[in-house]
Amino acid sequence: MAFRSDTLVEESRAAALPRKGAMRRIFDRNIHAYVFLLPWLIGFFGLTLGPALASLYLSFTNYDLLQSPDWVGAANYVRIATADPKFAASMKVTFLYVLLSVPLKLAFALLIAMAFNRGIKGLTLYRAIFYLPSLLGSSVAIAVLWRQLFASDGLVNMALWQLFGYEGPSWISNPNYSLYTLVILSIWQFGSPMIIFLAGLRQIPADMYEAAEIDGASKQRQFFRITLPLLTPVIFFNAVIQTIEAFKAFTPAFIISEGTGGPINSTLFYTLYLYQEAFGFFRMGYASALAWVLVVIISLFTAFSFLSARYWVHYDD
């Protein structure tokens, strides 16, 4: 994974250490660091690594959950690459979802967070209300509600008819539009990135603005010179995390299409397909192979983000 060490720690600082006792210090630091890392290391080796390796092994087998796995070599990967139309279909759905939902959700969350960051009356109440949809999580109620909103005689079409005299289709069950209702659901649950942006804005020291104010910098200038640069680590975090989450998105499609990915595979998210293969059709080996393909794809995206981060993410250290 591309990760630039010198953005994390000042190289110069290490170099500037007095030579005497340098070895001891480095050793000390290693010990200290690993003490801090100890819980994570135990968790990683004790709980995470074993199951991950097991799934990697299973991806080279036929495993039907009920009987022992049979080694089949790379057959699962070969089938993914050459003979699986559903792989291509679910990839298309997933990429479209990532490309649409991530930027929109982030822009929305940032916009609202900035609005909240000015001192307005009733801030606490608004913030709580705006977070409400995110509290609902994957509740069964969401599925019912979304149908009430986006069916042919749903609230959305009623509004369109009243306002524009437009008779809309059944958005949620029309294969041309159903994915977009899930994108809207994702944007509607913008609470988490909003909170993270808000925390990021809170961390920007007020005296930087005061200094800028004294220098006579305009608000616009302050935004582009102070707010935006200092917020880049948080923007970067949200972008990376939301992208990973969107690639792995499962619950919205699962609850709204009741696990079918329908109509006509229009909401067949990649992980939903994987889940069908694993638990619906007893092909855990194949599902594991699908999972590792996804890991490679997400890793490429993440690596690219970290590479690009050199050019636009501003760290204070």
Next chain:
Amino acid sequence: MTDAVTSSRPSLGGQRSPIRSVLLHGALILFSLAMLYPILWMISGSLRPQEELFGSSSLIPSSVDLGGYIRGWTGLRVSFGQFFWNSLFIAVLATIGNVVGCSLAAFAFARLRFGGRNFWFALMLGTLMLPYHVVLIPQYILFLELGWVNTSLPLIVPKYLATDAFFIFLMVQFFRGIPRELDEAAVMDGCSPFRIYWKIMLPLSLPVLATAAIFSFIWTWDDFFGPLIYLNDINTYTVQLGLRSFVDSTGSSDWTALFAMSNLSLVPVFLFFLFFQRLLIEGIATTGMKR
């Protein structure tokens, strides 16, 4: 979005003209309604006769009946109060675990220099990428071997071992925003890394710690797949599992009770959110102060 000022003092906000203020509030209120609609709908759903639930899209029930709340609370063999208690127990312990475990790891990644750091960091991020469903069975077997199945340990202990890389990454990004001069000065004074972590990093990171606490609590509360796999005995069920027991789409279900209990299940998370979001605001006083 021009006056992005960190302070929430009214003196700064007061510079806006009354018209802009009205417009802003109008927009926010309209927007709030869009956000609130589902809740109103769920409340209405919990009060109305069941046969009206799916055929009608009106918000106003034809008649009001609180029976769903009574059936929901007492209808299962175990009262819903027990589920609330179980969920609360798991969510509080998991939240503490996440904040403690992840902040330790994040401090090492953000501030300490050690061999193999980039390697570990990449691996840590890698754990975010594997879809949950394919590690489910190996993980189940692991916990079965440990004798933890049918206890809440598989839902709590991993959090103390910082297995949720999301929070580590989150905290790393924020820790790096804290001015380095502060801990450099502390090092000069002979502070150990543990003191720096405890005395400088944590107090200055209240916003992100509060954020992590809010998310851990809500996500643990909302999680149902983990409890579904690891909790078998209905006495140990969480709220989410209890909720899903009302409805089975292949047979007759008590939807009214489902909506009634769904509404109640939002109360603790909402209160938790209200309480902890204050820490988000208080954070500024400390972080913004010195530089």
Next chain:
Amino acid sequence: MSMMLHRRSVLSGGLAALSLATLGGGSALAQAARLRMLWWGSQERADRTNKAIAAYKEVKPDLTIDGEFAGWSDYWPRLATQVAGRNAPDLIQMDYRYIFEYARRGAIAPLDDHLGKGLQIEDFGQMNIDSGRVDGKLYGINLGVNSSAVFFDAAAWEKSGATPPAMGQTWEEFAENATKMSENKPKPGYFATADSSGLEPSFENWLRQNKKSLYTPDGGLGYEPKDAADWFTMWSKMREAGACVPADVQALDQLNIETNPLTMGKAATAFAHSNQFVGYQALNKAKLSVTSYPKISKDAPSGHYLKPSMLMSVASGSQGIEAAVGFINFLVADPKGIDILGVERGVPASASMRDQLTPKLDEVSQSMVKFIADITPEVGDLPPAPPPGAGELAFVLTRTSQEVAFGKLTPAEGGERLVKEAETVLKRK
């Protein structure tokens, strides 16, 4: 020290995962005096089942049964995980589709040896016993007799001046009546019937009337592109005539009660299973009636057969098979058990049990029992067992029917596509 412990657990976890070899063994820990039972269903089923467990405690005081349950979609990953982890519950509620998967992979035990001993189910009738057989062996005990059925709002049909569905009606008559009803619809956006072209049980019923089947006994496909094309054509005509709901309304249906066009107030007729009648009535304001499927011609077979709404199976690794069988017998052949369960899982298979239970039921449940009695003289043999991969074909049918309904394929192309994809799925291991 804790490092050591965890390294060992990694090893054991890794080994356990890698040597998934001994899987499908069921629970090694279960003792005869304590059984675990897992079923899917909602609160009402849980209440009844727990009551039955408590009542059985009086019969067998030294046996404890721990009940666990989950909703349908949560049930299967939970069961699969437990079986894969060799921690399967002793008593497993089974679905007619999944029983083939679990039995052929050795996860559940054959119960033939208990027939006539612990299991007193002779008066089920051969068909109701055989419907729990896989490859000749008895793997599941019928918990309720079930069949495909048509539910409809008779008042809505009559108000429009159309003849409602009835036993013996032909598809032609049904389509004619439905068209008439929709022309005179009581409210906009309301139609005579749901579109069941993508519903596997409906397609199967129609194939059986045509003396075909979904699968052949040797695991091949029991129909040809032309059959599927004819089926799609019939529904396309109804769709064009406005007799059934349009494609985007039908696509809202996720094959469950709460999303069916009947429940959603968009259609007067639904195609479902008879054991869901109580569930449908609970979510519908209008009084519902139940009848059999329309037929391709007056003298064609009905296409119906009696299948179990659900079955009870025993994990193959259970240490308490005998005790488990005893409890199953209590549920299906003991008046005490029958009275507690009622018809919540379907109509009891045992004729004597059904007779003693029926007078105690409410009107809605009674009409369900009556329906099963009415069609019993008309039912045909059990269809050939579904081959591995059959589960996926239900999805393929639904998707292809949607492609036809949304006009992305003609009915003829749909028929070709369905058969081609189905054959690919069946060939795959």
